[in-house]
Amino acid sequence: MFYHNWRDILYVLTRLVRPALVVETGVRGGLSSAYMLSALDHNTRGQLVSIDIGDTSVLPADLEDPEIGWLVPHRLRNRWELRLGDSKSELPSVLGDSTGLFFSDVPNAILRAELATAAARMRPGSIIVTCCPVGSPAEATWNEFADAALTNTSRATRWASEDGRSDLCAGLLGDDGPSGFEV
Ligand SMILES: C[S@@+](CC[C@H](N)C(=O)[O-])C[C@H]1O[C@@H](n2cnc3c(N)ncnc32)[C@H](O)[C@@H]1O
Secondary structure: OOOOOOHHHHHHHHHHHOOOEEEEEOOOOOHHHHHHHHHHHHHOOOEEEEEEOOOHHHOOOOOOOOOOOOOOOHHHHHHEEEEEOOHHHHHHHHOOOOEEEEEEOOOHHHHHHHHHHHHHHOOOOOEEEEEOOOOOHHHHHHHHHHHHHEOOOOOOEEEEOOOOOOEEEEEEEOOOOOOOOOO
């Protein structure tokens, strides 16, 4: 509906994993949320908790009533909890054993802390996805994380979007928790 869309990958992963709980950080208009909620709806199970700091200046300036997540269709909101707050304080209490998929889409400055929290709190085998364009600081953070905490055989398992604006990196958490990856 929007354009060739990397968010399809989030939809497919959510459909395949059938998680009881999906967690994401970085919502803006709510497009990634909508894709994952659509998958949960088709799964007929699971909840999405989305965390955003709530800065509405990231939204289009001509919106009459600017709200984080304004694009999420109302019919999909029954499986959705939107938490407005800093991920540093919100994320630790949300991530846990039932989180099958965590998607981080926040600035690189807080990515590291989020990945460390995820590795400490999620189960081995659960999936972590983030946006890390080739050559970006986020890619370096991701590669370090992959070496320390993921079971991936390559560092950045990635899908690149056709518009070149967003690349997704994904991996499975290993058994060793956050060992060697510190904030
Ligand atoms: C790239 S946008 C998210 C895009 C969205 N996932 C999508 O599919 O369109 C990044 C978001 O991160 C949020 N953000 C920035 N710093 C944050 C923080 N410390 N905690 C939580 N959210 C934060 C911003 O408010 C912004 O909405």
